[in-house]
Amino acid sequence: MLGQGYDEASNMRGQWSGLQAFASAKRHSELKFTRKAEIQELLDAGKLGTDFLCQALQSKSQVILNTRFPKQTVELLYLTSALDPRNSFKRFSIDDICNLAEKFYPEDFTTTELQALNQQLGFYKIDMDRLPAFKNLDSIPKLLKCLLDTGLAHTYHLVDRLIRLVLTLHVSTATTERAFSSMRLIKNRLRNKIEGEFLADCMLLHIEKEFVDSIDNESLISDFNSLKSRRVQLQ
Numbered sequence: 001m002l003g004q005g006y007d008e009a010s011n012m013r014g015q016w017s018g019l020q021a022f023a024s025a026k027r028h029s030e031l032k033f034t035r036k037a038e039i040q041e042l043l044d045a046g047k048l049g050t051d052f053l054c055q056a057l058q059s060k061s062q063v064i065l066n067t068r069f070p071k072q073t074v075e076l077l078y079l080t081s082a083l084d085p086r087n088s089f090k091r092f093s094i095d096d097i098c099n100l101a102e103k104f105y106p107e108d109f110t111t112t113e114l115q116a117l118n119q120q121l122g123f124y125k126i127d128m129d130r131l132p133a134f135k136n137l138d139s140i141p142k143l144l145k146c147l148l149d150t151g152l153a154h155t156y157h158l159v160d161r162l163i164r165l166v167l168t169l170h171v172s173t174a175t176t177e178r179a180f181s182s183m184r185l186i187k188n189r190l191r192n193k194i195e196g197e198f199l200a201d202c203m204l205l206h207i208e209k210e211f212v213d214s215i216d217n218e219s220l221i222s223d224f225n226s227l228k229s230r231r232v233q234l235q
Helices: 019-026 038-056 059-068 071-083 094-104 111-130 140-150 157-167 174-186 196-207 209-213 217-225
Strands: none
Touching (some): 071 094, 111 157, 140 157, 174 196, 196 209
16 A cells, blocks of 8 residues: 655746656556544644653653653643543642643633633543543543543533644744755855754754844844954954
């Protein structure tokens, strides 16, 4: 079985241009799938992120999280783990879930809804422990599907809303793609010995154009000129 996947971004150029049409012409029996329902889209989009979340929060990966990700991102992952249904909702914490909604989704929950969420979570946990349908769940997407199948998504609508927000966290691939494209322009064959720190600075200036536009050239020249005496005055 062969499958093709595209993110609707037309960024293939040169000799690879037209790859999708070429592959489709060669495979006349291929099946093309479209999004059937909102829940399926959430399951597909959230599976990779939540699988990483569940693995990353293990004790051996905590050091990696603390050193590779910003503090705010680590906190988001930690608070999100309170929704994890694995091991009979072992990580469940009303305080953490409420903090998640209040700190990271302030525009999606009013003050009244945050108070209602706190009360709703107590009854939610009782049903999670009581109902057989919620036993042995191993991911947050499956928890969402189970809430829909049992009709409890309406009963615990605030919990359902928060889970959907968690599963639809924006995954920024555009910046990453721009970074790889810029790297070929900056670290080319003639500059292949450029060191990491200088490369990162050059790429930052090339990718984050809005940041560059905010820099005042005169103040930059003044700071550079004041570092040491020079043969030619810049000002």
